[in-house]
Amino acid sequence: MILSKEETFSLSEMEALQSERLHSSIKRVYENVPSYREKMNAAHLTPDDVKSVADISKLPFTTKDDLRVNYPYGLFAVDKSKLQRIHASSGTTGKPTVVGYTKHDLEVWTECVARIAAMGGATGDDICQIAFGYGMFTGALGLHYGLERLGAAIVPSSSGNTEKQLMYLKDFGVTLLVATPSYGLRIAEVAMQNGFNPKTDFTVRTGLFGSEPMTEAMRAELKKMWGDNFRLTQNYGMSELMGPGVSGECEHFCGMHINTDHFIPEIIDPNKGEPLPAGEHGELVITCITKEALPLIRYRTRDLTRLFTDKCACGRTTVRMDCVTGRSDDMLKIRGVNVFPGQIEEVLLGIDECGPHYELVLTRRNHTDYMEVKVELLPELLTDVFPDLEHLGLKVRTKLKTVLGIDTKVTLASPNTLQRFEGKAKRVTDLRNV
Amino acid sequence: MFIKQLSVFIENRKGRLEEVTAALTELGVNIVALSLADTNEYGLLRLIVSEPDKAKAELKTRGFSATLTDVLAVKLSNCAGALHEMLVALAKADLNIEYMYVLDSGTEYGSMAVKVTDKEKALEAIRNGGLEVLAAEKAYAIHH
Numbered sequence: 351m352i353l354s355k356e357e358t359f360s361l362s363e364m365e366a367l368q369s370e371r372l373h374s375s376i377k378r379v380y381e382n383v384p385s386y387r388e389k390m391n392a393a394h395l396t397p398d399d400v401k402s403v404a405d406i407s408k409l410p411f412t413t414k415d416d417l418r419v420n421y422p423y424g425l426f427a428v429d430k431s432k433l434q435r436i437h438a439s440s441g442t443t444g445k446p447t448v449v450g451y452t453k454h455d456l457e458v459w460t461e462c463v464a465r466i467a468a469m470g471g472a473t474g475d476d477i478c479q480i481a482f483g484y485g486m487f488t489g490a491l492g493l494h495y496g497l498e499r500l501g502a503a504i505v506p507s508s509s510g511n512t513e514k515q516l517m518y519l520k521d522f523g524v525t526l527l528v529a530t531p532s533y534g535l536r537i538a539e540v541a542m543q544n545g546f547n548p549k550t551d552f553t554v555r556t557g558l559f560g561s562e563p564m565t566e567a568m569r570a571e572l573k574k575m576w577g578d579n580f581r582l583t584q585n586y587g588m589s590e591l592m593g594p595g596v597s598g599e600c601e602h603f604c605g606m607h608i609n610t611d612h613f614i615p616e617i618i619d620p621n622k623g624e625p626l627p628a629g630e631h632g633e634l635v636i637t638c639i640t641k642e643a644l645p646l647i648r649y650r651t652r653d654l655t656r657l658f659t660d661k662c663a664c665g666r667t668t669v670r671m672d673c674v675t676g677r678s679d680d681m682l683k684i685r686g687v688n689v690f691p692g693q694i695e696e697v698l699l700g701i702d703e704c705g706p707h708y709e710l711v712l713t714r715r716n717h718t719d720y721m722e723v724k725v726e727l728l729p730e731l732l733t734d735v736f737p738d739l740e741h742l743g744l745k746v747r748t749k750l751k752t753v754l755g756i757d758t759k760v761t762l763a764s765p766n767t768l769q770r771f772e773g774k775a776k777r778v779t780d781l782r783n784v
Numbered sequence: 785m786f787i788k789q790l791s792v793f794i795e796n797r798k799g800r801l802e803e804v805t806a807a808l809t810e811l812g813v814n815i816v817a818l819s820l821a822d823t824n825e826y827g828l829l830r831l832i833v834s835e836p837d838k839a840k841a842e843l844k845t846r847g848f849s850a851t852l853t854d855v856l857a858v859k860l861s862n863c864a865g866a867l868h869e870m871l872v873a874l875a876k877a878d879l880n881i882e883y884m885y886v887l888d889s890g891t892e893y894g895s896m897a898v899k900v901t902d903k904e905k906a907l908e909a910i911r912n913g914g915l916e917v918l919a920a921e922k923a924y925a926i927h928h
Contacts, residue, residue, distance in 0.1 A: 727793055729844045731851035734791030734828055735882050735899075736821065762826055764793055764800075766847035 353465045356611040357666045369402040371639035382427040411648045422448040438486045439589040440688040444696045450643040463496020466598030470583035471556045474501025478526040483509040488593025512540045526556040530686035531564040535717035538575035549577035557582035561686035563674040605670030620678035652679045714782040722759040729765045786854035787923045788836040792829040793849040819885035855899045857918035873913025
């Protein structure tokens with residue numbers, strides 16, 4: 351179901367709306383965000399130089415590093431008193447990336463998610479189980495309010511405790527599941543271990559998957575487990591842009607429709623920073639044109655994808671993006687959670703017994719991601735009793751959990767046994783095969 | 785009054801222990817006694833050697849995490865009840881043994897390497913119990 355008229359605007363209607371919104375957004379940022387104003391001044395730009403979508407490539411980029419430097423509120427374009435919600439996601443180091451919403455931002459967010467949910471087949475009659483972690487992450491609450499807007503009932507089960515998830519799915523007659531694709535597989539697997547047949551013993555018919563890319567192999571695997579009648583789409587977003595609701599798949603599965611009346615997408619060469627012609631693979635850059643609290647301009651998402659501008663059979667005219675195929679930075683997705691190696695490094699630097707070298711090994715067992723962190727001890731062993739070594743391992747694991755939000759396996763290694771690198775370190779071994 | 789024990793962190797993988805003995809062999813350092821304790825992932829090798837400082841320095845340059853720890857070398861007669869006597873002495877003083885192992889098993893007298901958290905108190909307790917400790921030079925030269 352197509353929820354908003356903007357989704358079927360003609361190219362000229364959309365461009366006119368985008369140009370007007372872009373100009374007013376740039377104006378607000380220029381007036382209210384000192385660090386971006388300085389960037390524009392350095393590029394000899396004023397808001398009047400950006401009057402249409404065609405002018406967008408003149409503008410300087412915004413990066414995750416800008417968010418870090420301006421932590422927590424430095425890039426906000428409104429006074430704190432106007433905020434109604436604050437979320438946070440992983441930063442590249444110990445401090446998180448903080449995002450905020452005004453009343454209007456929450457309204458737009460809800461509308462954008464509602465559109466994407468409707469695109470994926472959600473209706474007001476659905477009973478929706480949201481198996482994303484509730485809390486500071488935007489995923490759960492984003493889907494929660496968007497689905498509620500459609501009139502659906504929400505089961506806010508949050509993530510984890512898979513057997514309880516199964517009980518809700520079955521006993522509550524759940525018809526729609528929100529999860530990461532790998533958790534969707536895990537739930538089906540645990541259902542089978544408990545003697546259920548996910549195809550016949552449950553009433554789930556729609557899956558809205560997000561928070562990590564869903565490859566075609568995962569989609570096929572999900573279908574195999576949940577049945578051919580299971581309509582599963584993926585959607586895309588990130589907290590810096592607002593959360594889920596940036597784009598989503600329709601019933602034709604030919605890329606994710608971007609809500610282009612709120613977000614202007616570009617694809618750039620991640621190394622040179624130059625825009626690439628339509629259809630080419632590169633890094634997705636998004637400009638928020640309706641956000642009040644955090645209107646990021648030309649935000650470098652670091653996600654690698656491509657755009658489709660041809661017509662979609664569903665009737666929507668919005669630009670579509672392909673499934674994200676990788677990153678142009680070192681961010682990892684572990685159980686749907688963003689993890690930057692820099693966060694791990696910072697934790698280790700704060701622990702006296704550990705040297706600065708580490709290695710990460712990522713594996714996937716039973717559709718669940720695991721991360722092992724190998725840590726080098728210092729040449730001067732600081733203890734020679736086991737309880738102290740075990741305590742050290744536990745201390746590293748606890749501190750990592752505090753910062754990353756996920757559990758890890760910590761392995762202690764002798765000094766100089768981990769690989770050394772000249773130039774860029776390759777500390778991550780990803781054995782997940784996804 | 786204390787002897788220096790060499791403690792080495794060892795990952796549980798093939799050949800790692802052999803690298804330690806290779807280093808000591810090349811240095812000409814004699815191993816008087818050893819204890820190897822292990823978990824699933826790593827072990828702690830505890831050694832009493834003829835020249836602990838030299839051995840530690842060499843192991844560190846070879847990339848091992850090593851340290852020297854003060855332990856007591858308690859002389860015990862080779863007869864029934866001798867170890868029990870020592871344990872009673874430490875228990876009476878409310879001291880907790882972290883680990884211990886055989887240092888020497890002679891025909892008349894033997895000795896135990898004992899690690900107690902509060903080493904000064906432990907020394908006092910051993911002496912109050914009528915027992916003796918070996919001097920470091922003596923311990924490092926056992927069997928020589």
